[in-house]
Amino acid sequence: MVRPTKVTNAIRTLRFTHGEMTQADLAERVGVTRQTIIAIEQGRYSPSLEMAFQIARVFNVPLDAVFQYTEEEGDIP
Amino acid sequence: MSFGERNNWIYVAVCLISYGIYLAIILGSAQEVPLAEVPYVAPMLWTIGIAIAAMIALSILLSIAAGISAPKECGKQDQRDREIHRFGEYLGLWFVVFGGAAALGMSMAEMDHFWISNELYLAFVLSSVVGSAAKIVAYRRGFQSW
Numbered sequence: 482m483v484r485p486t487k488v489t490n491a492i493r494t495l496r497f498t499h500g501e502m503t504q505a506d507l508a509e510r511v512g513v514t515r516q517t518i519i520a521i522e523q524g525r526y527s528p529s530l531e532m533a534f535q536i537a538r539v540f541n542v543p544l545d546a547v548f549q550y551t552e553e554e555g556d557i558p
Numbered sequence: 559m560s561f562g563e564r565n566n567w568i569y570v571a572v573c574l575i576s577y578g579i580y581l582a583i584i585l586g587s588a589q590e591v592p593l594a595e596v597p598y599v600a601p602m603l604w605t606i607g608i609a610i611a612a613m614i615a616l617s618i619l620l621s622i623a624a625g626i627s628a629p630k631e632c633g634k635q636d637q638r639d640r641e642i643h644r645f646g647e648y649l650g651l652w653f654v655v656f657g658g659a660a661a662l663g664m665s666m667a668e669m670d671h672f673w674i675s676n677e678l679y680l681a682f683v684l685s686s687v688v689g690s691a692a693k694i695v696a697y698r699r700g701f702q703s704w
Contacts (some may be wrong), residue, residue, distance in 0.1 A: 516697075
């Protein structure tokens with residue numbers, strides 16, 4: 482359940498570079514609660530692919546500019 | 559704290575308090591008669607009834623309080639809430655399954671109704687408490703859907 486995720490994100494940075502958008506603003510535009518945005522930012526929740534695309538669309542950037550998947554030694558390329 | 563998390567704290571508290579009251583009544587009555595002969599039906603039905611009523615009343619009060627403090631997010635549920643809810647219910651369900659199987663075995667062994675009823679009640683309480691506790695942990699420590 483609480484396994485660490487290898488998915489990292491740049492939502493916090495993107496919010497600040499987009500007019501210091503608040504978590505509440507982003508939550509409203511994506512259609513989720515502010516707690517969910519906080520959980521995603523802190524890496525406590527990995528959103529669905531659809532929600533990830535919705536977040537990327539709000540910032541008008543490609544998906545991999547928002548979410549990154551960090552590779553570790555032994556991972557299948 | 560999210561609306562969903564607060565609701566689960568209420569469920570855990572109400573379940574534990576109502577079951578604690580029930581146990582206190584039953585064990586208190588067992589001073590005079592053997593445990594299996596204690597009249598358990600009325601205390602069990604009353605504590606279950608009061609627990610359900612308390613959960614409904616507290617949920618309504620919580621909704622009103624949340625509506626005043628954060629009207630936009632009041633009662634709002636999203637994908638994460640639904641996934642956490644499903645996860646907690648799935649965990650809690652196992653206690654109902656094991657409780658049902660144990661009750662079946664106890665019934666086949668022709669055990670006293672007192673023990674079968676109490677075993678089932680305990681299974682329901684554990685199901686609610688474990689399911690809600692799992693949801694609280696998922697809310698606080700994290701939950702990965704991928």
